[in-house]
Amino acid sequence: MGLDTQRRFHIEPSFDLDEFLARPLVAHVATNGPAVRPVWYIWEEGAFWWLTGPWSRLEALLREDDRVALVVDVNDVETGEVLKVSARGRASVVGFDADRARRKLARYLGPDESKWDRSRFVMGTFETPGVKFVRFEPESLSAKRLSYQVSGAP
Numbered sequence: 001m002g003l004d005t006q007r008r009f010h011i012e013p014s015f016d017l018d019e020f021l022a023r024p025l026v027a028h029v030a031t032n033g034p035a036v037r038p039v040w041y042i043w044e045e046g047a048f049w050w051l052t053g054p055w056s057r058l059e060a061l062l063r064e065d066d067r068v069a070l071v072v073d074v075n076d077v078e079t080g081e082v083l084k085v086s087a088r089g090r091a092s093v094v095g096f097d098a099d100r101a102r103r104k105l106a107r108y109l110g111p112d113e114s115k116w117d118r119s120r121f122v123m124g125t126f127e128t129p130g131v132k133f134v135r136f137e138p139e140s141l142s143a144k145r146l147s148y149q150v151s152g153a154p
Contacts, residue, residue, distance in 0.1 A: 007137075007139055007140065008139065008141075009138075009140070009141045009143075010143070011141070011142075012144055012145055015083070015143045015144065015145050017085065020072075020085065020143070021043035021085065022043065023074075024108045027039050027048065027050070027070050027071065028070065028072075029050075029068055029069070030069045030070070031061045031062065031065070031067075031068050032061065032064065032067060035057075037058070040104060040107070040108050042104040042107060044103075046137060047135050047136055047137040048135075048136040048138070049100060049104065050104070050136075051101065051125060051131060051132070051134075052093065052131075052132055052134050053124075053128055053130050053132065054129070054131075058093075058134065062093055062134070063093075067088075067089075068089065068090070068091045068136060069088045070086070070088075070136060071084065071085070071087075072084070072085045077150075078150070079147075080147050080148045080149055080150040082147050083143075083145055083146070085144075087136070087138035088138060088139060088141075089137060089139035089140065090136075090139070091135065091136040092134070092135050093133070093135075094132060094133050094135045096131050096132050096133060097133060098126060100133065101125055101126065101131075101133075105121055105125065
């Protein structure tokens with residue numbers, strides 16, 4: 001994973017951070033305002049990446065205060081699986097990277113781009129001026145397994 005050892009990461013030994021964050025889950029990002037928004041993300045190079053653009057106030061909010069908190073979690077009542085990653089740090093808005101955008105969208109929409117909603121995901125991402133990435137490299141991160149045994153389950 002190659003994470004910077006200056007950052008404070010608390011990951012339980014049985015928690016595979018990369019495997020969990022590779023799942024197509026929704027992250028909830030909080031910015032000063034306060035504002036909380038769900039985002040599709042990709043975890044690469046020890047950072048969370050998600051898209052922003054003219055449809056969002058996020059870039060302006062991060063210019064005012066770049067501190068963010070992020071949570072990715074699952075709670076499966078059928079199996080008792082409860083996993084949570086929470087992170088804090090500073091985010092920055094960076095240039096658009098079409099390859100990274102394709103990898104991110106393929107996680108959620110599947111690899112066949114011909115099946116993607118053209119107006120929302122193709123034109124809205126690749127053909128809209130001002131689309132950028134937010135890069136969030138956490139200063140602190142906690143990954144916990146809070147799973148439980150479901151009554152009557154084997």
